[in-house]
Amino acid sequence: MTTKKPKSKIEATQPIVNEPVVAEPEQVVEAVDGEEKISVKKRKTQKAKVIRDSFSFPEHDYRKISELKKTCLAAGIHVKKSEVLRAGLYLLTQLSLDELKQTVEKVEKVQTGRPSASSN
Numbered sequence: 001m002t003t004k005k006p007k008s009k010i011e012a013t014q015p016i017v018n019e020p021v022v023a024e025p026e027q028v029v030e031a032v033d034g035e036e037k038i039s040v041k042k043r044k045t046q047k048a049k050v051i052r053d054s055f056s057f058p059e060h061d062y063r064k065i066s067e068l069k070k071t072c073l074a075a076g077i078h079v080k081k082s083e084v085l086r087a088g089l090y091l092l093t094q095l096s097l098d099e100l101k102q103t104v105e106k107v108e109k110v111q112t113g114r115p116s117a118s119s120n
């Protein structure tokens with residue numbers, strides 16, 4: 001029986017890069033009727049691994065996502081909830097450390113975890 005080794009602290013703290021890996025095209029030289037012909041074979045891009053997760057939002061923040069989706073639709077942009085969140089993450093990564101700190105401090109802290117089962 002094989003078991004998976006837990007991730008080391010180094011692997012767990014490394015930044016996640018969410019860019020597709022693009023391999024260099026392969027050049028093939030063919031000789032046809034005495035002439036050399038160079039053709040380029042395109043390699044497939046490797047898709048980034050998608051991780052499914054769940055988390056809690058305050059209701060007013062959840063409504064903001066819906067409003068942003070409606071705004072995008074009005075502008076002719078079809079966007080999914082996860083794409084709205086990922087766009088926000090992208091914008092956060094563009095901030096300076098001071099701007100990021102100020103922004104995170106403005107966010108309402110919510111209780112983590114699942115709500116306890118109600119007793120009757």
